[in-house]
Amino acid sequence: MNLFNKKKTKLEATNEFNQVVVGNSLTKDAWRRLKKNKMAVISVVIVSIYILLAILAPILPIYPYDEIILDHQHLKPSLSKTSGELLTEKKMADLYTQAWRQGRLKVTPEEDDMLWAWIDSSNANKVWDYMFIVGSEQIADGTYTFTSAEKRTIDNLEKKLKTDLQITVKKVWHTNQETGKKDNVAKLPVEQVVEIYAEMVGTSVEIVSEQYEREIEQQLVKVIMAQNPDLTPEEYLLLYDKELESMSEKEHDKLVKENVLAKISSRAKEIASKDLKVAATDESAVFPLDKEIIIQGSLSADVEATKMHDRRYYLGTDYQGRDMLSRIIYGGQVSIAIGFIGTITSVFIGIILGALAGYLGGKVDYFIMRIVDIMYGLPYMLLVIIAMAIFGRNILNLFFALAIISWLTVSRMVRGQIMSLKNQEFIEAARSMGAPTWRIIFRHLVPNSLSVIIVFSTLRIPSFIMTESFLSFLGLGVQAPYASWGSLVGDAVGGMTLYPWKLFFPAAAMTIFLFAMNFLGDGLRDAFDPQSKNQL
Amino acid sequence: MSKTTEKRPLLEVKDLKQHFPIESGFIMKRQIGAVRAVDGISFTVNEGETLGIVGESGCGKSTTVRSIAQLYKPTSGSVIFDGIDLVNAPREQMLDARKNIQMIFQDPYASLDPRMTVRTIIAEPLEIYRTRGMLDASVTRDVIEKRVEELMERVGLNRAFKNRYPHEFSGGQRQRIGIARALALNPKIILADEPVSALDVSIQSQILNLLHDLQKELGLTYVFIAHDLAVIEYISTRVAVMYLGKIMELSRSSDLYKNPLHPYTKALLSAAPIPDPVIERKRQRIILTGDVPSPNKERFGCYFYDRCPYKMEKCKTNIPPMKRMDEHHEVACWLYE
Numbered sequence: 010m011n012l013f014n015k016k017k018t019k020l021e022a023t024n025e026f027n028q029v030v031v032g033n034s035l036t037k038d039a040w041r042r043l044k045k046n047k048m049a050v051i052s053v054v055i056v057s058i059y060i061l062l063a064i065l066a067p068i069l070p071i072y073p074y075d076e077i078i079l080d081h082q083h084l085k086p087s088l089s090k091t092s093g094e095l096l097t098e099k100k101m102a103d104l105y106t107q108a109w110r111q112g113r114l115k116v117t118p119e120e121d122d123m124l125w126a127w128i129d130s131s132n133a134n135k136v137w138d139y140m141f142i143v144g145s146e147q148i149a150d151g152t153y154t155f156t157s158a159e160k161r162t163i164d165n166l167e168k169k170l171k172t173d174l175q176i177t178v179k180k181v182w183h184t185n186q187e188t189g190k191k192d193n194v195a196k197l198p199v200e201q202v203v204e205i206y207a208e209m210v211g212t213s214v215e216i217v218s219e220q221y222e223r224e225i226e227q228q229l230v231k232v233i234m235a236q237n238p239d240l241t242p243e244e245y246l247l248l249y250d251k252e253l254e255s256m257s258e259k260e261h262d263k264l265v266k267e268n269v270l271a272k273i274s275s276r277a278k279e280i281a282s283k284d285l286k287v288a289a290t291d292e293s294a295v296f297p298l299d300k301e302i303i304i305q306g307s308l309s310a311d312v313e314a315t316k317m318h319d320r321r322y323y324l325g326t327d328y329q330g331r332d333m334l335s336r337i338i339y340g341g342q343v344s345i346a347i348g349f350i351g352t353i354t355s356v357f358i359g360i361i362l363g364a365l366a367g368y369l370g371g372k373v374d375y376f377i378m379r380i381v382d383i384m385y386g387l388p389y390m391l392l393v394i395i396a397m398a399i400f401g402r403n404i405l406n407l408f409f410a411l412a413i414i415s416w417l418t419v420s421r422m423v424r425g426q427i428m429s430l431k432n433q434e435f436i437e438a439a440r441s442m443g444a445p446t447w448r449i450i451f452r453h454l455v456p457n458s459l460s461v462i463i464v465f466s467t468l469r470i471p472s473f474i475m476t477e478s479f480l481s482f483l484g485l486g487v488q489a490p491y492a493s494w495g496s497l498v499g500d501a502v503g504g505m506t507l508y509p510w511k512l513f514f515p516a517a518a519m520t521i522f523l524f525a526m527n528f529l530g531d532g533l534r535d536a537f538d539p540q541s542k543n544q545l
Numbered sequence: 546m547s548k549t550t551e552k553r554p555l556l557e558v559k560d561l562k563q564h565f566p567i568e569s570g571f572i573m574k575r576q577i578g579a580v581r582a583v584d585g586i587s588f589t590v591n592e593g594e595t596l597g598i599v600g601e602s603g604c605g606k607s608t609t610v611r612s613i614a615q616l617y618k619p620t621s622g623s624v625i626f627d628g629i630d631l632v633n634a635p636r637e638q639m640l641d642a643r644k645n646i647q648m649i650f651q652d653p654y655a656s657l658d659p660r661m662t663v664r665t666i667i668a669e670p671l672e673i674y675r676t677r678g679m680l681d682a683s684v685t686r687d688v689i690e691k692r693v694e695e696l697m698e699r700v701g702l703n704r705a706f707k708n709r710y711p712h713e714f715s716g717g718q719r720q721r722i723g724i725a726r727a728l729a730l731n732p733k734i735i736l737a738d739e740p741v742s743a744l745d746v747s748i749q750s751q752i753l754n755l756l757h758d759l760q761k762e763l764g765l766t767y768v769f770i771a772h773d774l775a776v777i778e779y780i781s782t783r784v785a786v787m788y789l790g791k792i793m794e795l796s797r798s799s800d801l802y803k804n805p806l807h808p809y810t811k812a813l814l815s816a817a818p819i820p821d822p823v824i825e826r827k828r829q830r831i832i833l834t835g836d837v838p839s840p841n842k843e844r845f846g847c848y849f850y851d852r853c854p855y856k857m858e859k860c861k862t863n864i865p866p867m868k869r870m871d872e873h874h875e876v877a878c879w880l881y882e
């Protein structure tokens with residue numbers, strides 16, 4: 010009743026004079042026009058899916074992008090087969106091919122000719138595939154049997170596939186003897202962790218601390234050596250001392266804790282793998298499984314075990330047995346981030362400098378534009394490469410190097426826009442009202458040139474991704490274990506004929522995204538320009 | 546309004562010159578001349594009156610108004626408003642004084658920011674002076690909101706439209722928005738730069754009536770530019786005739802139309818058609834020869850010399866001063882020596 014009354018009074022208050030008519034802004038109009046453009050809408054959907062995948066990558070059910078499983082090198086993409094089945098297939102094909110070449114496996118002379126022709130044109134994949142089919146048939150018919158050595162190989166492989174486990178230690182627990190409370194060791198203070206470890210190995214805390222100090226030193230020196238090669242050992246020690254000094258107590262404690270925890274975990278892993286191997290061989294346990302194991306005394310650990318060769322690689326694996334699917338998704342993360350962040354930075358710098366040059370004119374304009382001209386004159390790629398060489402090769406520097414070069418075009422464009430706008434009467438009106446310069450630029454001029462800027466930025470993102478890919482392809486961009494579409498393509502070019510999936514999938518992912526971005530840019534341009542031919 | 550307040554000069558322009566430099570050279574800019582858009586004009590505007598400025602295109606009407614509003618920094622001369630010289634006053638003081646001088650622009654399509662709602666456009670002067678801290682502390686967002694609605698109703702717009710964008714209005718409505726914006730800060734003087742010449746004739750009369758009503762209600766003072774003589778006759782108390790950056794004649798509106806003195810004013814008035822075909826066909830028009838000369842060169846004689854049908858030897862080398870013919874009538878011509 011109460012609710013009803015409230016609603017009623019509200020309705021009564023709405024009369025002709027109090028209602029507010031919501032206007033149609035130009036942006037709203039543009040959005041409406043964009044929604045009528047089918048290609049642009051599809052592009053928006055595709056781009057959103059890409060961005061969602063990139064953002065959600067850490068919580069997606071995919072394998073870690075940097076996990077190396079050497080057994081799984083160069084596995085074919087397959088929707089239905091596990092990696093174990095693929096490995097068996099590969100081995101069998103190999104065995105049949107060997108048998109054929111040794112003359113033990115007979116095929117018709119026509120087939121012989123065909124196989125040799127394939128080998129001559131280095132079509133090894135075709136030979137293997139064909140031999141796998143022929144061999145399987147002959148085994149089934151009984152026209153070919155394996156030798157004992159071959160049988161042994163196959164048995165070994167089968168056993169390996171069955172028993173190879175992947176064990177991850179999720180949490181390490183420490184049970185307090187007096188209270189019986191279980192504590193997560195990772196959350197305990199560092200002194201206690203060290204004590205627990207010393208107790209586990211059966212030595213004193215001093216010996217343990219001496220050991221980890223040495224290990225941390227080695228670790229740090231390694232990092233320093235990677236950063237600055239070509240120094241004398243004394244200089245390294247000096248740098249190390251400096252590094253140690255600059256490190257706060259907290260950071261140091263964290264390093265110690267990581268070090269010790271890793272040791273405890275590895276012990277847990279050892280114990281678990283010993284336990285579970287037996288279970289896997291006699292098939293008494295079902296994988297994947299979660300289990301709590303006792304490490305020693307009051308120390309226990311939650312471990313998760315999966316059969317390594319039950320993995321499925323929908324897009325195949327690369328030369329180190331890493332999952333291509335997750336590498337493409339994580340590579341997309343880097344590529345898209347470079348596209349967007351690079352564009353945003355360059356547009357930001359470009360707007361500010363272009364707006365100042367365009368609005369203030371005179372000497373300011375002259376100097377900014379001459380800087381732009383000079384930088385235009387320098388070869389763009391060379392500058393990026395030099396910047397990368399000077400500042401070191403990591404993702405942040407790549408962002409930086411791309412951003413400092415690419416604001417030039419934006420600033421020119423913004424300047425042109427603002428010069429054409431600044432003599433409009435509404436700017437004069439704002440000045441006559443006493444508006445300060447920043448207000449005129451950021452409240453009137455920039456919003457009015459925003460449509461051009463948005464269109465330009467959308468079309469700019471693909472070019473950023475292309476540049477990044479190009480640099481990564483050359484080996485100047487993203488470094489392993491990180492991936493980007495460009496570096497994936499670059500890595501794949503080597504074995505292009507043997508492992509075409511390594512090239513195809515990242516290239517396809519990149520192409521679809523670039524197409525979508527370009528269509529979206531075109532759609533936006535048409536939407537923001539009512540005079541265009543697609544006017545609705 | 547009583548007669549005494551009408552006499553008080555609100556705005557005084559003294560020998561105002563606005564020259565735009567012509568530069569040449571690559572890096573080291575060198576001035577090679579100047580466009581003398583306004584070349585030394587003086588007049589006063591009294592409180593509550595309307596000063597009309599007429600003249601053909603390019604004679605410096607708009608520049609005069611923009612110089613008064615300090616959109617350009619005048620080359621020399623002074624603009625004294627309420628006892629403050631806007632040209633030489635410190636910036637803060639100038640801005641504070643200029644709160645009382647607002648402008649209405651010619652093109653209602655170009656003078657409103659297409660990306661702002663009507664609300665934002667009308668509130669903008671208030672927001673600007675609020676952020677500058679030159680308004681009372683009592684002026685809050687809500688007060689501004691109320692003021693916007695009040696202004697919209699005052700200029701004859703439905704306040705329900707305050708969230709609409711300029712492109713959703715007709716030309717006349719837009720000009721009303723422009724007027725509301727000019728009124729937002731309660732100015733004393735409004736500089737109207739051809740406010741009706743871009744509008745349809747029927748709309749023109751509406752806007753002129755609105756301006757007239759506002760003047761009566763709020764006691765506004767106008768400086769009104771037009772090249773339509775009928776419009777000027779309707780709205781102005783006094784009229785200044787400009788030619789080539791100089792004032793040729795300055796007189797009460799009624800006197801000027803009945804008894805034009807300057808040859809240029811005569812030619813200008815005779816160029817306006819009379820809406821009666823019988824009289825129009827019979828009447829003798831003064832047709833000037835030649836074009837308006839370039840404003841780039843400095844002149845030592847009468848500015849109208851090149852085209853004047855009554856030119857004398859004296860006019861060539863002597864600039865005629867403003868000569869007061871009677872209480873309300875001044876003219877710059879050697880004929881009346």
